[in-house]
Amino acid sequence: MQQLTDQELVMGVLQGTPSHQAALYKQYSVPMFRVLLRFARDRAEAEDMLQEGFIRVYRDLGQFRGDGALGGWIRRIMVNTALSHLRKQRDFLRDTSDFTPFENRFRTDEDFAANLDAETLLKYLQQLPPGYRAVFNLYAIEGFSHDEIAEQLGISTGTSKSQLFKAREYLKRILDKSFIT
Secondary structure: OOOOOHHHHHHHHHOOOHHHHHHHHHHHHHHHHHHHHHHOOOHHHHHHHHHHHHHHHHHHHHHOOOOOOHHHHHHHHHHHHHHHHHHOOOOOOOOOOOOHHHHHHHOOOOOOOOOOOHHHHHHHHOOOOHHHHHHHHHHHHOOOOHHHHHHHHOOOHHHHHHHHHHHHHHHHHHHHHHHHO
16 A cells, blocks of 8 residues: 555544554554653553554644644654653652753763664663653753753753753763673
8 A cells, every 4th residue: 555645644534544543553653662762761661652642643633734744743742742651750850959050061062872873872761760861852862952841841941951961971871881891
C-alpha cells in the first residue's frame, strides 16, 4: 500500500477509518518511540508514554490545522505526554537552589557526547534522574530555552539551569566511570 499523505491520514482518522488509524500509528510510532525513549527510564516506560501519546493524538487530531508537518505536531504531543508522565512522579525534580553563581558553566561548547553512538547515549540518558533527563532533553535535543522549560515544567528558570548543569555533570561522571572500567 502506498504511503498516505498527512492530509489523507488526518481525514481518514477523523472519519474513523481503522486502516487510516493503523497507517498513522505505523508511520509515526517508531520515530515517536525514539523521542520518548530519551525521556523514559526504560523501554516499558516509553511504551506506556507512546500508548498514552497516541490516545491523545487520536483524541485531538481535529485540532491539527495543517500549518506545519503532522510529524511535528505529533512530536509535540509526545513530548508533552512524556512531561506529563514525569510530572506525576514524586521525585521528578531534585531539590535545587538557584544556580546563578554557576551561570558561566552552562555556556560551554564542550560536547562530551559527540563521539557516542545513539544507543550508548540513550543508555546513559536513561540513567539520569527524571528531572535531569527531562531538562537535558528539552534543552539540548528539543531546543527549548530555559524560560520555556520553566513554563512547561512549572519550575523557575534557575531550577531549569541547575537541572541542566547537574545533568551534564552526571553524564560526565557516567562517561568517566565507563571509560575507567
